[in-house]
Amino acid sequence: MATLRQQSLMMVQSREKVSFEAPSTKISDYFGSEIFSLAEMKESLAPSVYKKVSVAIEKGTKIDSSSAEEVANAAKAWALAKGVTHYTHWFQPLTGSTAEKHDTFFDALSNIEKFKGSALVQQEPDASSFPHGGIRTTFEARGYTAWDPSSPMFILENTLCIPTIFVSFTGEALDYKTPLLKSMDAVNNAAVSICQLFDRNVKKVTPSLGVEQEYFVIDKALFAARPDLVMSGRTVFGHNPARGQQLDDHYFGSIPSRVKSFMKHFEIESWKLGIPVSTRHNEVAPGQFEVAPVFEEINKATDHNQLLMDLMDKVADLHNLKVLFHEKPFAGLNGSGKHNNWSLITDTGINLFQPSNSARENLQFLTFLVATIKSVHDHADLLRASIASAGNDFRLGANEAPPAIISVFLGSTLSAVLDELEENGNIKIEKGDNMYMKLGINKIPEIILDNTDRNRTSPFAFTGNKFEFRAVGSSSNVAGPMTALNVIVADTLQNMHKDIQEEIDKGSEKKIAIVNVLRNYIKESKKVRFEGDGYSEAWEKEAEKRGLSNLKSTPFALKVLLEKSVKDLYEKHGVLDERELHARHEIRLENYIMKVQIESRVMGDLALNHIIPTAIQYQNKLIENANGLKGLGLDTKAAVLTINEISKHIEALKENVLAMIDARRRLNKEENIAKKAEGYSTDVKDAYFDKIRYAADKLELFVDDEFWPLVKYREMLFLR
Incomplete structure (x- = not known):
C-alpha cells in the first residue's frame, strides 16, 4: 500500500492539462x-x-x-x-x-x-x-x-x-420522476385556486427550481489508492492536515488550474445538453467547489441535475480527476449539499414569492409565504425524512450544514411584517423604498441592501424571492425532497382555500377573510421560525422546548413514512399510495443498512490488513533502534514512549474492530428491517466508527510518513 501511495503521488506530479475546444466562443451558438x-x-x-x-x-x-x-x-x-x-x-x-x-x-x-x-x-x-x-x-x-x-x-x-x-x-x-410529476399537478391545482382569489387570469402555477451542486475534486490516481473512497465514497480514516479550511482562503479564491479546465469542459458539454449552468466557484473546504444553474421548471431542473452529475463524472475522468458527491467525504471539513431554490411561477409571469409595490400582489405574496411556513411547521418530520440518508447523517448539524432540526428563516424585515400582521392585522411591506449601505468611499457606489440577510445555518430559508431548502444531500436525487415539499404546500394551500371560503361564507369581505386566515396560520406556525445560529447548542435546547424534532439518524427519521397521516396526505393528492410509501421506507432502510455495512467492512479491512501491520512493522523498527541505543548506553526514553503509544492505539483499533464485527454479525441475523437499520445506526456506526477512526488517525501521526499506506488528506485536498 505504501508503494501504491508513492506511485500515485508521482503520477499526480506528471499530470498535464487536457485539451478541448468549445464549438464556438459564443455559448448561444x-x-x-x-x-x-x-x-x-x-x-x-x-x-x-x-x-x-x-x-x-x-x-x-x-x-x-x-x-x-x-x-x-x-x-x-x-x-x-x-x-x-x-x-x-x-x-x-x-x-x-x-x-x-x-x-x-x-x-x-x-x-x-x-x-x-x-x-x-x-x-x-x-x-x-x-x-x-x-x-x-x-x-x-x-x-x-x-x-x-x-x-x-x-x-x-x-x-x-x-x-x-x-x-x-x-x-x-x-x-423518482413519477411522484414528482404528480406532486407538480397537486401543487398546481391548489395554488391556482388561491391565485384566483386575486387574479382570475391565472390558469397554471409551475414549481420552479435552481439546484446549487456542491462537490469535491481529487486526482484520479489518489482516489484509486484509497480503498475507502472507492468502496464507500468517503474517507473512513484520515487525520486532519495542519492546514485545512481554518484560514477560509479557499472560499471564492482563484480556481486551481486543473479544476478550472475540468469546469470549463463540463460546462460546455452541459450547455450542449441545454443545462443552464451559470455559476462556478470554490467552496469553503479545500478541494471543494460548486456549480449552479439558472432556474427551470422543476421536472427539467431535476432531470438536469441528475444528468449534470453523470456528465461531471464522465468529464472528470478525461481530466484524470474524480468528482466526489458524498455528503461528507473528509472528516473535519465542510460537507457537500444541494441547495434547492424553490419558487412558484404563474402562467401570467408572476413569481408568487416576489414582494411587490402592489397591495394586492403583496397580500398574495404573504398568502403563499405563510402557507409555505405553515406547511414546513405541520410536516417538518416528513421534510426531514425526505433528506435522510447515511451520507447526509454525517453532514447535518456539522459546522457547514443545517442541523437535523427543521426550521424556517425569514430575516428581520419579513419577521416584523408577519408579527405586525399577526398582532394588528396590518400589512406593511416597503418594497419600493430601497435601503442603501453608505461606505464612505466616494469612488464606490452605494450598495443596495436586500430585505433580509442570509442564514447559512437554516435548513429552509427565504432568500428574497424563493425558499432555499439547504439540507438536501449532495448525492441525492432532488426529486424526493421536492416531491415532499410540493405535496405539503399543496395540502396547506388546499386547506387554506377552504378556510378562506368558510370566512367568506360567514359574511367576511374577501380581503378580510384572507387576512384573518393568515393571522391564524402565522400564530399556529410561529414556533418553526428561527432567526439565530442553527449550529449552536442553545438552539438545540430551544428547539426541544418548542417541541421541534431533532432526528439525527436516518432509520429514526424514516419512521414518519409509515404514519397514517403521511399515507393520507400522499393518497389525498394522488402522489403515492400506501404500498408505494411502504416500499420506499423499506428501500431506504435497506440502502442505509448496506451503506453502513460497506463502511464498517472497509474500516475492518483497512485496520486489520493495512494499518495494524504497518504500525507493527514500524514499531518493530523502533524497538530495534531502541535496543541499539540501549546497547550504546544512550537514552531510550523517547523511543519507549512512542512504542507504548503505538501499542496502545493498535490494541484499541483491534479491539474495537473485532467488537464491531461481532455487532454486525448479530445484526445480520435480525429479520425485522427497521430494527436492523436502527441497530446498524446505534450498535455499529455510533458505537464504533468514531473510536476506530480515532485510533487509526492517531497511528497516522506516530507512524513514519514513508511507511503509511493511505494517501493523506494534505496530499488529496490541495490540488493545483
Missing part, C-alpha cells in the same frame, strides 16, 4: 444543440402535429399514437444526422442514480434504421433487479418505462436518451 427541443420539433413536424405535441406538453395531456409516430420519425432523423446509432429510455430508479438500456436504430432484417412511435412511448426493462421494496418478486420481472414529453430528448455519447417514468407491471411508481 451551441446551447441546446444536443437536445430535441420544441424548436427542433417545430422545424421537423407538420404544423398540425407540432401544435398537438406542444399543447400536450404545455397542458400535460396525452400525445396520441399517430403524433407519437411522427415525433419518433423526426427524432430518429435528427439523431441519425448527428451520428447517433442507439436510443434508450433514460429513467431514475430508486437506486438514486439514472438507468438506461440501449437499443440500436438498425433493423438487420430490413437493413434500415427504424424507430417506431411505440418504441418512443414505452419500453420494458427488468423491474425485479431495481429496488422495489417488496412490490415485485424476483420471478415477477416486468416493468415499464414511459416517455415524459415535458422533458426534452437529448444525445449523450452517440445515444438518443428519452426521459421516462418507470412503473411496475401493476402500476406502482418505481422511480
Whole structure:
C-alpha cells in the first residue's frame, strides 16, 4: 500500500492539462444543440402535429399514437444526422442514480434504421433487479418505462436518451420522476385556486427550481489508492492536515488550474445538453467547489441535475480527476449539499414569492409565504425524512450544514411584517423604498441592501424571492425532497382555500377573510421560525422546548413514512399510495443498512490488513533502534514512549474492530428491517466508527510518513 501511495503521488506530479475546444466562443451558438427541443420539433413536424405535441406538453395531456409516430420519425432523423446509432429510455430508479438500456436504430432484417412511435412511448426493462421494496418478486420481472414529453430528448455519447417514468407491471411508481410529476399537478391545482382569489387570469402555477451542486475534486490516481473512497465514497480514516479550511482562503479564491479546465469542459458539454449552468466557484473546504444553474421548471431542473452529475463524472475522468458527491467525504471539513431554490411561477409571469409595490400582489405574496411556513411547521418530520440518508447523517448539524432540526428563516424585515400582521392585522411591506449601505468611499457606489440577510445555518430559508431548502444531500436525487415539499404546500394551500371560503361564507369581505386566515396560520406556525445560529447548542435546547424534532439518524427519521397521516396526505393528492410509501421506507432502510455495512467492512479491512501491520512493522523498527541505543548506553526514553503509544492505539483499533464485527454479525441475523437499520445506526456506526477512526488517525501521526499506506488528506485536498 505504501508503494501504491508513492506511485500515485508521482503520477499526480506528471499530470498535464487536457485539451478541448468549445464549438464556438459564443455559448448561444451551441446551447441546446444536443437536445430535441420544441424548436427542433417545430422545424421537423407538420404544423398540425407540432401544435398537438406542444399543447400536450404545455397542458400535460396525452400525445396520441399517430403524433407519437411522427415525433419518433423526426427524432430518429435528427439523431441519425448527428451520428447517433442507439436510443434508450433514460429513467431514475430508486437506486438514486439514472438507468438506461440501449437499443440500436438498425433493423438487420430490413437493413434500415427504424424507430417506431411505440418504441418512443414505452419500453420494458427488468423491474425485479431495481429496488422495489417488496412490490415485485424476483420471478415477477416486468416493468415499464414511459416517455415524459415535458422533458426534452437529448444525445449523450452517440445515444438518443428519452426521459421516462418507470412503473411496475401493476402500476406502482418505481422511480423518482413519477411522484414528482404528480406532486407538480397537486401543487398546481391548489395554488391556482388561491391565485384566483386575486387574479382570475391565472390558469397554471409551475414549481420552479435552481439546484446549487456542491462537490469535491481529487486526482484520479489518489482516489484509486484509497480503498475507502472507492468502496464507500468517503474517507473512513484520515487525520486532519495542519492546514485545512481554518484560514477560509479557499472560499471564492482563484480556481486551481486543473479544476478550472475540468469546469470549463463540463460546462460546455452541459450547455450542449441545454443545462443552464451559470455559476462556478470554490467552496469553503479545500478541494471543494460548486456549480449552479439558472432556474427551470422543476421536472427539467431535476432531470438536469441528475444528468449534470453523470456528465461531471464522465468529464472528470478525461481530466484524470474524480468528482466526489458524498455528503461528507473528509472528516473535519465542510460537507457537500444541494441547495434547492424553490419558487412558484404563474402562467401570467408572476413569481408568487416576489414582494411587490402592489397591495394586492403583496397580500398574495404573504398568502403563499405563510402557507409555505405553515406547511414546513405541520410536516417538518416528513421534510426531514425526505433528506435522510447515511451520507447526509454525517453532514447535518456539522459546522457547514443545517442541523437535523427543521426550521424556517425569514430575516428581520419579513419577521416584523408577519408579527405586525399577526398582532394588528396590518400589512406593511416597503418594497419600493430601497435601503442603501453608505461606505464612505466616494469612488464606490452605494450598495443596495436586500430585505433580509442570509442564514447559512437554516435548513429552509427565504432568500428574497424563493425558499432555499439547504439540507438536501449532495448525492441525492432532488426529486424526493421536492416531491415532499410540493405535496405539503399543496395540502396547506388546499386547506387554506377552504378556510378562506368558510370566512367568506360567514359574511367576511374577501380581503378580510384572507387576512384573518393568515393571522391564524402565522400564530399556529410561529414556533418553526428561527432567526439565530442553527449550529449552536442553545438552539438545540430551544428547539426541544418548542417541541421541534431533532432526528439525527436516518432509520429514526424514516419512521414518519409509515404514519397514517403521511399515507393520507400522499393518497389525498394522488402522489403515492400506501404500498408505494411502504416500499420506499423499506428501500431506504435497506440502502442505509448496506451503506453502513460497506463502511464498517472497509474500516475492518483497512485496520486489520493495512494499518495494524504497518504500525507493527514500524514499531518493530523502533524497538530495534531502541535496543541499539540501549546497547550504546544512550537514552531510550523517547523511543519507549512512542512504542507504548503505538501499542496502545493498535490494541484499541483491534479491539474495537473485532467488537464491531461481532455487532454486525448479530445484526445480520435480525429479520425485522427497521430494527436492523436502527441497530446498524446505534450498535455499529455510533458505537464504533468514531473510536476506530480515532485510533487509526492517531497511528497516522506516530507512524513514519514513508511507511503509511493511505494517501493523506494534505496530499488529496490541495490540488493545483
